[in-house]
Amino acid sequence: MSKDKNGGNYEKILNGVDLSKAYDMLIDYVTGLPTLNYILEEIKTLSVKNSVAVVSVNITSIVNIETIYGWKNFDALLKKTAETLNSMKGNIFRKSDSISVLFPASPTFIIFLSAPRNNLSINIENIEAISRRVAQGLKAAIADDSVIPGEYINFNTGFALINENEMQRVERSLFAAIREAEISGLNIEIKERQKIREDIKNIITQQEVRTVFQPIINVQTSEILAYEALTRGPKTSKYELPVVLFSAADAHGYAGELEWLCIAKAIVNFNLNAGFMNKTGRAAGRDSSSVMLFLNVDPKTFIETGIIVSRFSELIKKYNLDPANIVLEITERTAISDFDSFKLIVDELKKMGFNIAIDDAGAGYSSLQAIAELRPKYLKFDMVLVRDIDKDFIKQELLKTLIDFANKTNSIVIAEGIETRAEYDTVKALGVHYAQGYYFARPAPQFIEMIQIL
Numbered sequence: 001m002s003k004d005k006n007g008g009n010y011e012k013i014l015n016g017v018d019l020s021k022a023y024d025m026l027i028d029y030v031t032g033l034p035t036l037n038y039i040l041e042e043i044k045t046l047s048v049k050n051s052v053a054v055v056s057v058n059i060t061s062i063v064n065i066e067t068i069y070g071w072k073n074f075d076a077l078l079k080k081t082a083e084t085l086n087s088m089k090g091n092i093f094r095k096s097d098s099i100s101v102l103f104p105a106s107p108t109f110i111i112f113l114s115a116p117r118n119n120l121s122i123n124i125e126n127i128e129a130i131s132r133r134v135a136q137g138l139k140a141a142i143a144d145d146s147v148i149p150g151e152y153i154n155f156n157t158g159f160a161l162i163n164e165n166e167m168q169r170v171e172r173s174l175f176a177a178i179r180e181a182e183i184s185g186l187n188i189e190i191k192e193r194q195k196i197r198e199d200i201k202n203i204i205t206q207q208e209v210r211t212v213f214q215p216i217i218n219v220q221t222s223e224i225l226a227y228e229a230l231t232r233g234p235k236t237s238k239y240e241l242p243v244v245l246f247s248a249a250d251a252h253g254y255a256g257e258l259e260w261l262c263i264a265k266a267i268v269n270f271n272l273n274a275g276f277m278n279k280t281g282r283a284a285g286r287d288s289s290s291v292m293l294f295l296n297v298d299p300k301t302f303i304e305t306g307i308i309v310s311r312f313s314e315l316i317k318k319y320n321l322d323p324a325n326i327v328l329e330i331t332e333r334t335a336i337s338d339f340d341s342f343k344l345i346v347d348e349l350k351k352m353g354f355n356i357a358i359d360d361a362g363a364g365y366s367s368l369q370a371i372a373e374l375r376p377k378y379l380k381f382d383m384v385l386v387r388d389i390d391k392d393f394i395k396q397e398l399l400k401t402l403i404d405f406a407n408k409t410n411s412i413v414i415a416e417g418i419e420t421r422a423e424y425d426t427v428k429a430l431g432v433h434y435a436q437g438y439y440f441a442r443p444a445p446q447f448i449e450m451i452q453i454l
Contacts, residue, residue, distance in 0.1 A: 028101045030075050031082035036100050036110060036178075043098065043112050044170045052114050052162045053127045054174075055134060056181040057085070059107040060154045060189055062196055062238065063247040073147045078107065081155075084141040085109060085134070092133045102178075110178060127159040151238045154192060158185025197252040199239065204257050208234045209245075211262075211269040212443035216294065216414060216436045217451050219428045224451060226292035226327065227273075228436065229266035230443050246298075259301045260311065266295055267319050273447040294327045294357065299342060309348045316352075323353030327378060330370060331359050339373050346374050357414075360384075361402070379406055383417020383437070390422035396430060403431045 026038040043052065059065075059081065066074040082099075089095045093113055102108040113130065135157045143150030160180035162173055203209065213227040233239035239248060249258040270293045301308060316323060328349060346356060357378035358370050371379065381402065389395045399415075406413045415427040418437030427435060441448045 025104060028104045028106070030078050030105050031101060032079075033082050033109070034098075034100045035103055039098050039100050039112075040171065040174070043174060052112055052177075054160050054162060054177045054181045055111040055113065055127065055131050056158045056178065056185050057081070057109040057111070057134060057138065058156045058158075058182065058185055058189070060156055060192070061148075061152050062154075062251075063152055063244050065148055065152070068243055068247070069148050075105075077142065077146060077148060077153070078105070080142060080145060081109065081138060084138055085111065088134065088137055092137060093130055108182070110181075124159075124161070127161070131157040131159045149238075152244060154189070156185040156189045156192070158182055158188070160184065193252075196248050200245075200249050200252055200254050200258070203234060203239065203245070204249075204254060204261055207261060207265065209258070209262055209265055210235070210445070211266045212445055213270070213273065213447060214436060214443040215441050215448055215451060216434050217440055219424075219432055219435050222451050224291065224449070225434055226294050227270065227447060228294035228329070229262075229270060229296070231262040231266070231296075255298070256301060259298055263295055263297070264315065266293070267315060267321065269445070271319055290325070292325045292327055292355075294329050296331045296359070297328050298331055308345055309352070312349065312352065312354070324355070327355040327357050329357040329359050329378075329380065330374070330376070339369060343373050375409070376411065378412050378414055380414045380416055380436075381432075383419075386415050386417045386423055386427065386437075387419075388423070390420075390426040396426065399427065399432070400430050407431075 026035055027033075028035055059077065065077065082101075085099050089097065089099075093111065097114060098112040100110050100112075102110060111134070113127065135155045138155040139150065139153075142148075142153055142155075146153070158181040160177045162177040210232040212230050212232055214230060215224045216226045216228060217224055231242050231245070233241070233245040239245045246255065246258065249255050274291060312323075315321065350356065355378065356374055356376040357380055358374065358376045359380045360382040361371060361379040370376070379402070381399065385395055385399060389399065403413050405411075412433045413431075414434040414436060415432045416436050418424050418427065418435050418439045420439060423437075424435060424439055440451050
């Protein structure tokens with residue numbers, strides 16, 4: 001029977017412990033790397049014989065990668081990071097150096113560097129150079145092989161020496177060095193976050209958001225009912241995609257300002273397009289004032305500002321709008337936490353003449369409650385339900401049920417994300433009233449006046 005250093009039995013220590021769970025805590029089930037606890041004894045032994053340095057690598061992003069791209073893609077990023085770090089052994093650092101994760105599924109990796117290195121003792125300059133090369137190597141590797149855009153991913157590296165002090169327990173020296181390395185990396189992250197904050201502030205100040213429009217068509221007549229206004233950030237910048245732009249704005253306290261800027265920009269560009277159609281006669285005999293505008297509105301805008309009614313009243317007067325031609329599309333970027341307050345505001349907007357739509361209808365409890373409480377005129381069903389619906393009997397039956405519900409409650413169903421003729425034919429046969437998607441037109445700055453179904 002094996003003994004521990006204090007003369008006790010490991011078997012007694014492990015008595016009643018689920019060994020498979022213990023293994024899961026020692027070996028990271030995502031990357032296959034050991035956790036810090038697993039290699040702790042090895043590093044303690046190494047630090048007694050030689051100087052040891054720590055390099056921490058932490059994955060950060062201007063967006064919440066996992067919530068946007070899903071945990072599978074985030075795990076793939078962690079695995080690729082681990083593989084790349086392992087490939088650096090024998091190049092950027094030695095094959096005998098240890099790599100671990102802080103804890104299972106952690107986005108923080110720890111590299112332990114031992115001395116002597118090329119007959120040189122470890123010093124801050126050497127560690128800093130290694131740390132910088134690690135970050136550059138990871139950035140290059142991930143940019144070439146990831147579902148997640150490389151420009152959204154940062155590898156913040158920090159470093160520290162493990163101080164040798166006979167008066168201090170070795171474990172605490174190790175943990176202190178790891179913490180110091182993380183803090184030095186955090187300082188870099190803070191600078192990056194300050195840069196992002198300034199970027200978002202400048203985008204709002206300079207009004208650098210762009211509006212594109214995607215038509216919503218009548219599936220029976222192919223006539224255009226409305227145009228949904230969609231926001232894009234500065235072209236070719238890392239904020240071009242709305243999910244990145246809005247995530248960064250929300251993280252830095254600019255969500256409300258960005259939201260109102262996007263709404264105002266959408267209205268201005270909508271009026272410009274509508275006026276151009278009338279002036280050039282491109283509306284094909286149709287009065288463009290009857291064309292509707294769908295505006296995405298985050299529920300948080302309703303709750304936090306408390307002045308949404310007065311703000312929309314100002315916009316109506318300023319831009320000579322008819323609220324009957326405006327559909328406020330409630331998006332699920334933020335869950336509705338207070339339905340009573342939210343409903344009061346929505347009811348006021350309805351009294352003003354605005355129409356209400358629920359986006360991603362039926363996608364979760366929140367949207368189902370929104371349908372029941374808010375009684376929207378339009379229900380928009382997302383591409384998750386529409387994608388490959390022509391091949392999926394369950395999706396067809398579900399959409400059929402939802403359409404039946406909409407008909408009974410005098411709601412209008414819009415199917416989003418249609419990309420193929422087969423999907424279009426299927427939703428049309430099931431009784432969807434209106435449709436939207438790349439199959440008809442991609443979002444563009446100018447209105448598309450006519451849809452031709454091929």
